[in-house]
Amino acid sequence: MNQPSPLTLIWEPPMIQPLHLGAINKFGHRRSDSSRSEIDGLPIDDLVNLYGSPLFITSEQRLRHNVRAIRQAFERHHPSVIHGWSYKTNTLSAVCRILHQEGSWAEVVSKPEYEKARLLGVPGNRILFNGPYKPRPILERAIAEGAHIHCDHLDELSLIEAIAKEQNRVVPVALRLNFNTGYTEPWSRFGFNLENGQAHEAALRIRCSPHLTLNGLHSHLGTFILDPRAYGEQIRLMTDFMQEMEKDGNTRITYLDIGGGFPSRNALQGVYAPPEQAVPEIEEFAQTVGKALKKGLSDRPGPPPVLIIESGRAVIDDAQSLVATVVGTKRLVDGKRGVILDGGINLMLTALWYHHPVRLVQPNGGIPEETVLYGPLCMNIDCMRQLVSLPPLKVGDRLVFSPVGAYNNTQWLQFIELRPAIILLSPNGTHEIIRQGETLSTLCEPERIPARLTPNPGSWLPLPQPMED
Numbered sequence: 001m002n003q004p005s006p007l008t009l010i011w012e013p014p015m016i017q018p019l020h021l022g023a024i025n026k027f028g029h030r031r032s033d034s035s036r037s038e039i040d041g042l043p044i045d046d047l048v049n050l051y052g053s054p055l056f057i058t059s060e061q062r063l064r065h066n067v068r069a070i071r072q073a074f075e076r077h078h079p080s081v082i083h084g085w086s087y088k089t090n091t092l093s094a095v096c097r098i099l100h101q102e103g104s105w106a107e108v109v110s111k112p113e114y115e116k117a118r119l120l121g122v123p124g125n126r127i128l129f130n131g132p133y134k135p136r137p138i139l140e141r142a143i144a145e146g147a148h149i150h151c152d153h154l155d156e157l158s159l160i161e162a163i164a165k166e167q168n169r170v171v172p173v174a175l176r177l178n179f180n181t182g183y184t185e186p187w188s189r190f191g192f193n194l195e196n197g198q199a200h201e202a203a204l205r206i207r208c209s210p211h212l213t214l215n216g217l218h219s220h221l222g223t224f225i226l227d228p229r230a231y232g233e234q235i236r237l238m239t240d241f242m243q244e245m246e247k248d249g250n251t252r253i254t255y256l257d258i259g260g261g262f263p264s265r266n267a268l269q270g271v272y273a274p275p276e277q278a279v280p281e282i283e284e285f286a287q288t289v290g291k292a293l294k295k296g297l298s299d300r301p302g303p304p305p306v307l308i309i310e311s312g313r314a315v316i317d318d319a320q321s322l323v324a325t326v327v328g329t330k331r332l333v334d335g336k337r338g339v340i341l342d343g344g345i346n347l348m349l350t351a352l353w354y355h356h357p358v359r360l361v362q363p364n365g366g367i368p369e370e371t372v373l374y375g376p377l378c379m380n381i382d383c384m385r386q387l388v389s390l391p392p393l394k395v396g397d398r399l400v401f402s403p404v405g406a407y408n409n410t411q412w413l414q415f416i417e418l419r420p421a422i423i424l425l426s427p428n429g430t431h432e433i434i435r436q437g438e439t440l441s442t443l444c445e446p447e448r449i450p451a452r453l454t455p456n457p458g459s460w461l462p463l464p465q466p467m468e469d
């Protein structure tokens with residue numbers, strides 16, 4: 001029998017740990033299996049052996065399923081629904097392309113996002129242009145290409161009007177509204193406030209301009225909204241405002257865009273109940289929205305406005321996983337087990353706000369113990385999970401974090417480490433890279449070194465005495 005080499009046996013002082021094995025949570029559910037060895041039927045180990053660690057794995061099947069399910073849920077309650085894909089949630093070209101194939105429009109919030117959508121073949125009139133900063137040249141282009149401009153503030157409205165005048169056209173604009181539904185923390189920094197009259201003022205400016213018409217209303221309540229009633233109230237406020245605007249007889253609102261914010265099956269920090277308990281089904285949101293629309297539109301003649309949803313995280317989050325490998329373990333001074341991974345918050349910045357579910361790629365049968373998962377960065381806040389119950393881990397073990405698809409491939413950092421490859425699993429079982437892992441030249445290529453900084457080997461000072469060889 002092979003004896004383990006003495007070097008692989010690491011002595012640790014004995015300690016007493018409460019056993020959590022098979023424990024049930026307060027809802028009577030057993031702890032779910034702490035391992036996951038496959039994604040879409042493909043062994044995670046094989047994928048990591050091929051593409052390296054850390055590795056982002058994207059499931060095309062799940063992505064397509066999610067966007068269809070969400071759109072269909074709303075279509076059951078309203079005759080005309082459009083999904084706008086929020087580029088900021090995940091801007092990978094392959095992800096955007098899949099969603100555009102599924103019929104999603106592009107929801108963009110900046111010049112580069114607008115340009116990327118056009119580059120990916122999205123026609124201007126299938127782009128929803130949000131955001132507080134739309135520089136003049138991109139606004140000119142977006143207006144000329146028939147994009148749907150969602151106006152954020154009065155200065156922007158003046159700019160749109162000036163461009164419309166210059167281009168000698170009447171430009172349809174939508175107003176972004178903000179208000180307090182009473183069910184979420186109100187976001188008042190984007191768009192025009194309803195309660196203090198800003199929204200009415202903006203609408204009046206549009207009505208008085210021969211170059212502008214009001215054709216849509218937009219609002220985005222926030223993100224990871226757990227209470228469907230927030231959307232019911234949102235629709236009530238938006239349809240009331242719409243009816244008020246349409247009283248002039250000239251205004252016709254053709255769409256109501258209710259933004260995104262629907263939660264994914266993730267665990268927001270501070271939410272006590274586990275995701276399967278805390279996160280309502282998308283159907284509940286769709287039902288609430290549909291009911292509120294029926295009520296808000298009951299006495300409005302003509303075809304109902306199109307309902308636009310800009311769901312981001314609920315579409316992509318569980319379609320992506322991050323695999324990381326253990327590079328070291330240690331016993332922390334407070335007795336907890338510390339584990340160092342090769343991927344940290346540089347790749348999963350959302351670890352700052354979510355307790356991302358994490359599982360072993362290969363079950364090891366060990367007794368779970370409270371563990372702190374650190375990333376590889378030489379920086380104190382680089383912590384993937386503050387405390388998670390995991391069996392003992394050793395160098396080379398792999399962990400899979402999921403869901404991680406929302407806001408990580410867009411907010412990740414090139415900080416200290418390079419960003420790894422992202423692969424896509426296709427529904428027919430193939431896999432391919434959709435973003436190359438970064439190399440040193442990814443970092444250095446955009447830099448320029450002034451010629452006067454050319455290294456001069458002769459300029460090094462001699463080594464201090466004791467170091468001399």
Ligand SMILES: Cc1ncc(COP(=O)(O)O)c(C=O)c1O
Pocket residue numbers: 086088089107130220222223224259260261262310311312313314406
């Ligand atoms: C205007 C707008 N629409 C849609 C989204 C997507 O939100 P979520 O991912 O919460 O669905 C965002 C995200 O911040 C947004 O700002």
